[in-house]
Amino acid sequence: MQFHRAQTLDEALDLLGELGDDALVLAGGTDAVIQYLAGEIAPEAFVHIEGIEDLTTVSLNHRTTLGPLVTHRVLATDEVIGAVHPALAASARTVGGWQTQAVGTIGGNICNASPAADTVPPLLVADAYVTLASRRGRRRLALMDFFLDRRQTVMDPDEMLTAIDLDPLPRGSGEVYLKVGRRGAMEVALVGMAVRIGFAADGTVDSARIALCSVAPTPRRVPDAEKALIGSRLDGGVFDAAGEALRAAACPIDDARASASYRRRTLGGLLERAAIQCREAVTS
C-alpha cells in the first residue's frame, strides 16, 4: 500500500491521473479507513487530500460554494451556514459523534455514496451541483445525477470532487432535516428527509422540494410528493396524497436496524412534521 499526501489540487490530480484505478482519494478517512480495515476495499494507493487548504473554503453568494473538505463540524456550528442552510447544518449535527464530525467531510459523505448519507437530502433540496476535476478537465453536474447506485457514482477513477454549489434558503421559505434513528447520535438514518418549502404571503405553498435517504439505493428527490403540496395550505388531505407519493418512490430494504415496511410507514407522518416545521421556520 502506498500513501501519498497531496498538498495542492494539482498534485492530487497528477497522482490520480498516474495511478488511475489503483488509487483512492482519502479525505477525513471516517468511511474509507474503516472500509479498508474491514477488507471491503483494497486500493494500492491512498491519495490523502486533507491538507489541501483550497478545498476547505466556504463562499456565500447568490449560490453557496463549499469545498469538499468542509467538515461536518463547520457545517454544524458556523452561524452563517446555519442561517442560510439550516437543513444542511441540522443534518451535519446528526453525523456520528463530535469526533466523526470534526474530521468527516461533506465531500466524503457525498463520494462515499451511501444510501444513508445524511447531508445529501439537504443538498438535493438546495438544488446542489458538484464539480468534478481531473487532468482532462472539469465538469459540473446536478448532484441528483451524480449517484448511480449504492456506493456507485459517475466519477471516473482519475476525477475528484472539488466543489459543491447550492441555493441558499430564499426569503419566505423554511427548510428542515429530520432523521429517524434508534438513538439520538452515532446512528445512521433509518429514514432521513429534507424538506424546503416556499410560502406565498397568504400562506399557500408556492414551492416544495422533498428529498429522502435510507429508503432506496441512492438518496432522491420525490417530485410527485412535491407537486402534491404545491397550492395547498398544508391542510385537508394533502399529506395523504404526498405520503402516498413518498411510499411509491421508496424501495427500502429490510435490515438489522429496521424493516422495509417500518421505513415506508414513517414517511407520511415525517413529511407532515417536516412541513409544519418549515412553516414555523419561515425566513422573512
Ligand SMILES: Cc1cc2nc3c(=O)[nH]c(=O)nc-3n(C[C@H](O)[C@H](O)[C@H](O)COP(=O)(O)OP(=O)(O)OC[C@H]3O[C@@H](n4cnc5c(N)ncnc54)[C@H](O)[C@@H]3O)c2cc1C
Ligand atoms: C462512528 C461513525 C459514525 C458515522 N455516522 C454517520 C452518520 O450518522 N451519517 C452519515 O451520513 N455518515 C456517518 N458516518 C460516515 C462518515 O463519517 C461520513 O460519510 C463522512 O462525511 C465521510 O467523510 P470523510 O472525509 O471521512 O471521507 P473518507 O472516508 O475520506 O472518504 C469516503 C469516500 O469518499 C471518497 N472521497 C472523499 N473525498 C473525495 C473527493 N473530494 N473527491 C473524490 N472522492 C472523495 C473516498 O475515496 C472514499 O471513497 C459515520 C462514520 C463513523 C466512523
